[in-house]
Amino acid sequence: MTRAAVLVARAIFPEVLDQLRQVFEVDHNQDDVVLSPGQLRERLLGKAGALTTGSERIDGPTLQACPGLKIVANMAVGFNNFDIEAMTRAGVLATNTPDVLTETTADFGFALLMATARRVTESEHYLRAGHWHQWRYDLFAGAEVHGTTLGIIGMGRIGQGIARRAAHGFGMRVLYHNRSRLGPELERQCKAGYVDKATLLRESDHVMLVVPYSAASHHTIGARELALMKPGATLVNIARGGIVDDAALVQVLRERRIAAAGLDVFEGEPQVHPDLLTVPNVVLTPHIASATVATRRAMAQRAADNLIDFLLRGRPRTPLNPEVLT
Numbered sequence: 001m002t003r004a005a006v007l008v009a010r011a012i013f014p015e016v017l018d019q020l021r022q023v024f025e026v027d028h029n030q031d032d033v034v035l036s037p038g039q040l041r042e043r044l045l046g047k048a049g050a051l052t053t054g055s056e057r058i059d060g061p062t063l064q065a066c067p068g069l070k071i072v073a074n075m076a077v078g079f080n081n082f083d084i085e086a087m088t089r090a091g092v093l094a095t096n097t098p099d100v101l102t103e104t105t106a107d108f109g110f111a112l113l114m115a116t117a118r119r120v121t122e123s124e125h126y127l128r129a130g131h132w133h134q135w136r137y138d139l140f141a142g143a144e145v146h147g148t149t150l151g152i153i154g155m156g157r158i159g160q161g162i163a164r165r166a167a168h169g170f171g172m173r174v175l176y177h178n179r180s181r182l183g184p185e186l187e188r189q190c191k192a193g194y195v196d197k198a199t200l201l202r203e204s205d206h207v208m209l210v211v212p213y214s215a216a217s218h219h220t221i222g223a224r225e226l227a228l229m230k231p232g233a234t235l236v237n238i239a240r241g242g243i244v245d246d247a248a249l250v251q252v253l254r255e256r257r258i259a260a261a262g263l264d265v266f267e268g269e270p271q272v273h274p275d276l277l278t279v280p281n282v283v284l285t286p287h288i289a290s291a292t293v294a295t296r297r298a299m300a301q302r303a304a305d306n307l308i309d310f311l312l313r314g315r316p317r318t319p320l321n322p323e324v325l326t
């Protein structure tokens with residue numbers, strides 16, 4: 001029997017790649033240089049499946065150019081690099097990697113919140129630059145975290161993980177805003193209260209963004225929303241670039257209209273708004289919220305399992321558009 005051909009669009013763990021090689025003809029982008037849309041189409045030609053990351057865009061023109069494609073397995077829980085409607089129309093299955101990264105990403109949300117509020121990287125730069133000569137009563141005095149109010153925008157699995165950490169570990173009051181309100185049992189477990197977005201922005205000492213990116217969530221936080229935040233508040237974005245208007249954020253950080261921000265994702269990443277690089281009161285990390293060895297391995301495994309289970313057995317684990325299966 002001929003083996004199905006699949007593209008692995010980026011470098012992944014060798015042991016996961018080996019599993020795929022045992023059952024498929026694998027075309028691996030081992031150089032790990034992100035493929036241009038034209039290169040992606042070329043490499044997808046004649047493939048039944050692909051393992052992608054957030055860097056590869058699967059859209060209508062790509063699907064039209066690759067009629068043999070049956071499944072694209074994203075190694076990410078977010079899937080804004082997929083045009084899901086176009087994939088469904090073309091009968092191409094889309095899968096993602098939910099659950100396996102929830103707690104790790106929630107941990108990182110908290111790490112970024114702490115680093116932002118307590119000025120961890122700013123103070124480290126000061127020390128490394130040799131500026132630390134004596135103790136001072138207000139040296140890098142930051143914002144309190146425990147016992148304050150955390151506002152979470154986007155209350156999916158990761159948002160709930162952050163809420164539990166905040167409420168149970170840090171004694172915080174947790175407010176949240178989401179497209180739909182959680183059931184009473186989940187609200188009780190997370191100790192989180194549902195409010196509208198404006199109330200959340202006005203009342204929170206720290207705001208955390210965990211909302212998926214879509215046209216509707218573009219610039220969820222822009223100049224108007226930033227103006228509602230408390231003067232000493234912090235803003236953390238571990239969701240997606242484009243959820244925050246980065247240019248508007250630079251402005252309020254510079255004028256200290258909010259205290260600080262922590263950003264793991266950026267509009268147009270890996271490009272970063274140049275002014276963000278010059279303001280001191282922002283912590284910047286290169287999209288690493290899910291980056292522990294164990295979690296990244298679990299994500300790669302889940303994506304590979306989706307390819308194997310669908311192409312060999314017709315039963316993917318975590319389909320996004322299961323209607324194409326019927």
Ligand code: 8YV
Binds near residue numbers: 055075077078101
């Ligand atoms: C990924 C992420 O590392 O899962 C997601 O949605 O943002 C990250 O965990 C990134 O998207 C690469 O695929």
